[in-house]
Amino acid sequence: MSSNSGIQIPSRLPLLCTHDGVLLPGSTMRISVDTARNMQLVKSRLLKGTSLKSTIIGVIPNTRDPEHDSDELPSLHSIGTAGLAVQVVGSNWPKPHYTLLITGLCRFRMTKLLREKPFLVAEVEQLDKLEQYTEGDQADGELGELSQRFYQAAVQLVGMLDMSVPVVAKLRRLLDSLPKETLPDVLASMIRTSNKEKLQVLDAVDLEERFKKALPLLTRQIEGLKLLQKTRKLRPDDDKRVGQHLFLLCLTNTLLHISCSITQLKKMPESMPEYALTRNYLEMMVELPWSKSSKDCLDIRAARVLLDNDHYAMEKLKRRVLEYLAVRQLKSTLKGPILCFVGPPGVGKTSVGRSIARTLGREFHRIALGGVCDQSDIRGHRRTYVGSMPGRIINGLKTVGVNNPVFLLDEVDKLGKSLQGDPAAALLEVLDPEQNHSFTDHYLNVPFDLSQVLFIATANTTATIPPALLDRMEVLQVPGYTQEEKVEIAHRHLIPHQLEQHGLTPQQLQIPQDTTKDIISKYTREAGVRSLERKIGAICRAVAVKVAEGHKVSRAESPAEQHNTENKEEGSGITAPPEMPIVIDPIALKDILGPPVFEMEVSERLTLPGVAIGLAWTPMGGEIMFVEASRMEGEGQLTLTGQLGDVMKESAHLAISWLRSNAKTYLLTNGSADPLEGTDIHLHFPAGAVTKDGPSAGVTIVTCLASLLSGRLVRSDVAMTGEITLRGLVLPVGGIKDKVLAAHRASLKRVIIPKRNEKDLEEIPPHVRADLDFVFASTLDEVLNAAFDGGFPMAVSHPQVVSKL
Numbered sequence: 001m002s003s004n005s006g007i008q009i010p011s012r013l014p015l016l017c018t019h020d021g022v023l024l025p026g027s028t029m030r031i032s033v034d035t036a037r038n039m040q041l042v043k044s045r046l047l048k049g050t051s052l053k054s055t056i057i058g059v060i061p062n063t064r065d066p067e068h069d070s071d072e073l074p075s076l077h078s079i080g081t082a083g084l085a086v087q088v089v090g091s092n093w094p095k096p097h098y099t100l101l102i103t104g105l106c107r108f109r110m111t112k113l114l115r116e117k118p119f120l121v122a123e124v125e126q127l128d129k130l131e132q133y134t135e136g137d138q139a140d141g142e143l144g145e146l147s148q149r150f151y152q153a154a155v156q157l158v159g160m161l162d163m164s165v166p167v168v169a170k171l172r173r174l175l176d177s178l179p180k181e182t183l184p185d186v187l188a189s190m191i192r193t194s195n196k197e198k199l200q201v202l203d204a205v206d207l208e209e210r211f212k213k214a215l216p217l218l219t220r221q222i223e224g225l226k227l228l229q230k231t232r233k234l235r236p237d238d239d240k241r242v243g244q245h246l247f248l249l250c251l252t253n254t255l256l257h258i259s260c261s262i263t264q265l266k267k268m269p270e271s272m273p274e275y276a277l278t279r280n281y282l283e284m285m286v287e288l289p290w291s292k293s294s295k296d297c298l299d300i301r302a303a304r305v306l307l308d309n310d311h312y313a314m315e316k317l318k319r320r321v322l323e324y325l326a327v328r329q330l331k332s333t334l335k336g337p338i339l340c341f342v343g344p345p346g347v348g349k350t351s352v353g354r355s356i357a358r359t360l361g362r363e364f365h366r367i368a369l370g371g372v373c374d375q376s377d378i379r380g381h382r383r384t385y386v387g388s389m390p391g392r393i394i395n396g397l398k399t400v401g402v403n404n405p406v407f408l409l410d411e412v413d414k415l416g417k418s419l420q421g422d423p424a425a426a427l428l429e430v431l432d433p434e435q436n437h438s439f440t441d442h443y444l445n446v447p448f449d450l451s452q453v454l455f456i457a458t459a460n461t462t463a464t465i466p467p468a469l470l471d472r473m474e475v476l477q478v479p480g481y482t483q484e485e486k487v488e489i490a491h492r493h494l495i496p497h498q499l500e501q502h503g504l505t506p507q508q509l510q511i512p513q514d515t516t517k518d519i520i521s522k523y524t525r526e527a528g529v530r531s532l533e534r535k536i537g538a539i540c541r542a543v544a545v546k547v548a549e550g551h552k553v554s555r556a557e558s559p560a561e562q563h564n565t566e567n568k569e570e571g572s573g574i575t576a577p578p579e580m581p582i583v584i585d586p587i588a589l590k591d592i593l594g595p596p597v598f599e600m601e602v603s604e605r606l607t608l609p610g611v612a613i614g615l616a617w618t619p620m621g622g623e624i625m626f627v628e629a630s631r632m633e634g635e636g637q638l639t640l641t642g643q644l645g646d647v648m649k650e651s652a653h654l655a656i657s658w659l660r661s662n663a664k665t666y667l668l669t670n671g672s673a674d675p676l677e678g679t680d681i682h683l684h685f686p687a688g689a690v691t692k693d694g695p696s697a698g699v700t701i702v703t704c705l706a707s708l709l710s711g712r713l714v715r716s717d718v719a720m721t722g723e724i725t726l727r728g729l730v731l732p733v734g735g736i737k738d739k740v741l742a743a744h745r746a747s748l749k750r751v752i753i754p755k756r757n758e759k760d761l762e763e764i765p766p767h768v769r770a771d772l773d774f775v776f777a778s779t780l781d782e783v784l785n786a787a788f789d790g791g792f793p794m795a796v797s798h799p800q801v802v803s804k805l
């Protein structure tokens with residue numbers, strides 16, 4: 001063997017007889033060796049030989065039953081393939097055998113059998129002159145035409161396969177690099193062919209004949225694939241008429257399933273429980289929108305207007321949604337990404353999903369995933385179960401009646417897990433564009449193509465979304481609103497919507513902006529606007545009663561009106577408006593909603609030393625958080641209450657350690673060297689029912705303890721956040737936007753944040769930034785100086801540690 005293009009095989013070859021496969025040149029095959037002669041060949045030739053030559057053997061088909069191989073001479077085919085044994089694996093189970101991995105090199109004809117035992121050895125004549133292949137590229141005449149036709153068919157076949165499978169991609173590359181003359185052998189060994197057909201290809205020593213033998217096999221495979229694709233993927237642009245549809249279904253499993261069920265149904269008495277089950281199944285199969293889709297009517301300019309009309313603010317989110325829609329317009333077959341809106345409740349995530357469906361002119365369906373902990377919720381039950389049902393996806397498709405709706409997977413972060421399987425795993429298949437064209441619901445038991453469905457997900461936090469699911473989605477953060485944004489949203493959307501819902505008009509009810517501000521600050525505490533909408537709803541209901549009463553009174557009181565048929569007609573069906581609109585002023589507000597639920601109690605709570613305000617991030621948005629400390633006689637114990645996580649407990653210990661080590665510097669010693677000597681300290685984080693964790697309360701705990709130990713009050717208009725180190729450095733934390741908005745909502749004036757979080761302020765609306773005084777701290781010394789009126793001076797000058805973190 002000189003080179004790839006000029007293979008010379010030895011003139012004597014040991015022969016391996018195969019009975020369950022035909023090795024063709026250019027292909028690689030695994031051959032199981034268990035007959036006596038073949039085993040001998042492996043043992044004495046392949047395992048002992050050391051030269052490359054010794055790994056070349058002749059693989060020759062044996063047409064006799066292998067069971068009788070032991071003594072009788074096998075009936076050998078006259079042509080075989082010389083192959084290179086590239087791997088030998090031995091095993092004793094279930095009986096001693098070897099498995100060979102052999103790559104075919106070229107054809108040979110057996111001219112004389114030289115030896116029969118212990119293994120066959122024959123004199124051979126090499127048939128394929130492989131070096132001719134490289135020159136043969138320019139073959140003309142019939143051979144040239146044949147090889148071109150064959151090449152094109154091969155390209156067509158590979159084009160029909162899934163390119164994402166590595167071996168397919170490799171084959172595509174090989175098609176161009178291999179000499180065309182080798183293609184019949186290579187492809188015949190890959191496509192679905194019988195041994196007999198492979199033998200015919202092997203016997204075709206003449207190249208032209210080989211092409212002629214292999215081409216029909218290739219064409220047959222292509223036709224088969226075409227049929228399969230046609231029946232599997234009923235595309236919307238296929239004929240939508242039911243007759244045609246059923247004809248196509250007929251070719252697939254689906255109709256087989258249906259016809260099977262119909263046959264069963266016919267045989268069953270109606271009283272049998274299975275009768276109803278089968279009937280329901282058939283009804284479901286008929287009702288599903290296998291090929292019915294709505295037409296997309298996407299116009300980006302109109303989409304922009306519609307999104308702006310439906311939603312105030314949310315600029316970043318709207319921009320990304322428009323980009324997404326624009327790409328869809330340019331490329332309708334866009335697969336993924338799946339958008340996932342993440343933010344606190346009531347910030348409009350669901351409602352943006354609804355708007356996307358409207359802009360596309362598609363049906364909208366919301367699938368609530370909160371609390372779903374059973375696989376069958378997504379994938380359906382098998383029909384063997386009593387009361388079996390399809391999963392939510394298939395049910396949703398039946399409800400909307402088209403196969404290309406917008407599905408909003410609401411609250412993906414609240415998926416549960418149970419013994420009944422992991423619904424997140426089932427969702428993975430639904431959301432994966434590579435897999436979802438043949439989603440099989442257990443109930444249907446036939447694949448349904450979900451690739452036309454547009455999936456959008458929503459969540460409150462990404463922390464609890466299973467990582468594999470998160471990986472398939474593009475997360476878009478939807479932060480909470482500022483007070484000003486809420487006022488705008490209320491007046492542009494919520495109030496008009498609620499008025500309409502309650503049959504009122506703006507002439508009957510007016511809510512001034514100041515009242516809206518009061519509702520926001522005194523009756524709601526949320527990042528979104530859902531409570532606000534509910535409160536406005538409550539006002540509308542109260543006013544509706546007044547309007548209705550007024551109407552009755554006016555009808556009873558003015559008999560003239562009762563006889564006035566014109567007026568009656570005008571007023572039929574709607575309540576006549578009172579003369580003056582009802583304006584909701586602070587007194588009316590208190591009458592309707594009761595006393596304020598949330599008072600701004602910040603300043604009241606900071607009347608004693610040992611209280612400081614921190615800023616916390618929760619899935620519901622940012623919140624202000626009080627930290628309280630008290631001291632009593634004891635032995636230097638630290639007690640922590642308020643359901644704290646481990647990280648938060650560590651922050652408390654860090655804070656104490658830092659204060660003890662710097663007690664002298666800040667004059668906190670109280671006479672003795674250690675401020676904790678003879679003292680127990682209790683740290684409490686109110687709202688004890690809520691578990692709190694995370695390192696960002698570090699600076700607040702230090703400030704609170706410094707206040708307790710120094711007896712000085714913390715400024716009542718300051719809130720802070722930041723992680724601390726033992727050396728007194730302040731490290732950056734997350735959720736700055738939501739935290740700052742929470743401070744602004746609570747009317748605080750100064751916010752202390754880590755220096756390295758300064759860049760996060762860009763996300764904060766300018767008017768909020770203007771209202772607040774930001775202190776960027778890199779050391780605890782800076783925090784303390786900003787948190788106390790008049791600063792927190794040190795006794796002696798202390799070398800500052802500069803943060804390099």
Ligand SMILES: Nc1ncnc2c1ncn2[C@@H]1O[C@H](COP(=O)(O)OP(=O)(O)OP(=O)(O)O)[C@@H](O)[C@H]1O
Pocket residue numbers: 310311312313314343344345346347348349350351352410458459460489493494528529530533
């Ligand atoms: N920017 C906005 N402009 C107009 N209306 C809004 C805006 N944000 C929220 N809303 C309104 O607030 C209400 C609640 O919104 P929605 O149900 O979409 O919230 P959500 O973020 O999906 O909440 P959840 O996480 O609880 O499902 C809806 O009536 C919605 O129209």
